[in-house]
Amino acid sequence: MLFFTQCFGAVLDLIHLRFQHYKAKRVFSAAGQLVCVVNPTHSLKYAPPRCAAVQTSAEQGVLPPCHHHEVVHDPQLVPCMCPLFSCPWEGHLEVVVSHLRQTHHINILQGAEIVFLATDMHLPAPTDWIIMHSCLGHQFLLVLRKQEKYEGHPQFFATMMLIGTPTQADNFTYRLELNRNQRRLKWEATPRSVLERVDSVISDGDCLVLNTSLAQLFSDNGSLAIGIAITTSKVHNTEAEM
Secondary structure: OHHHHHHHHHHHHHHHHHHHHHHHHHHOOOOOOEEEEEOOEEOOOOOOOOOOOOOOOOOOOOOOOOOHHHOOOOOOOEEOOOOOOOOOOEEOHHHHHHHHHHHHOOOEEEOOEEEEEEOOOOOOOOEEEEEEEEEOOEEEEEEEEEEEEEOOEEEEEEEEEEOOOHHHHOOEEEEEEEEEOOEEEEEEEOOEEHHHOHHHHHHHOOOEEEEHHHHHHHEEOOEEEEEEEEEEOHHHHHHHHO
């Protein structure tokens, strides 16, 4: 009976996942778009100080012990973003992708256009939804965060960040699109580098910001579908032609 119950539960989860996938494809009907269902990750308000975990290709996945007196403040070290407040890992740009995939099992999708389907939008803040997006020869990180910027008033913040330097990020443009019930909302901007930290992007308001009522207009049964498209910037294209 226990085995049957576990199998039946797994089947129900699979059916639910396929239904969410179908709903996202129905909303974003463009052919060829990939749909990724992203479950929430709760952030913790308090965490121990971060310690540098500089990895080489042979040391990936092995973290040195964290000692409170060895806190390193290196501007070239990137903090973990899954979620920001619970993982003390820090490392250089070249090992960020391997850390997110190996330690936190973050999915990575390929293609210029994808659909990011965030589930369980009703959960209390703070909550994160994270996915990696690989296209145009680079890796990007989409972070959707539910956070109380003002006490008692949760908001949703969505931003795309390049796992690279600010100079590299200037070569791209990203677009986030919400489309439901004959309503469409678009946000287009230059991605920020992960070196600039997600917290800074949210504090500056340089991202797509939704209050609760606006998020509900575009959500479907507690899930929010966000269409993502990344292109090279016009300045970068002009330089390439010259």
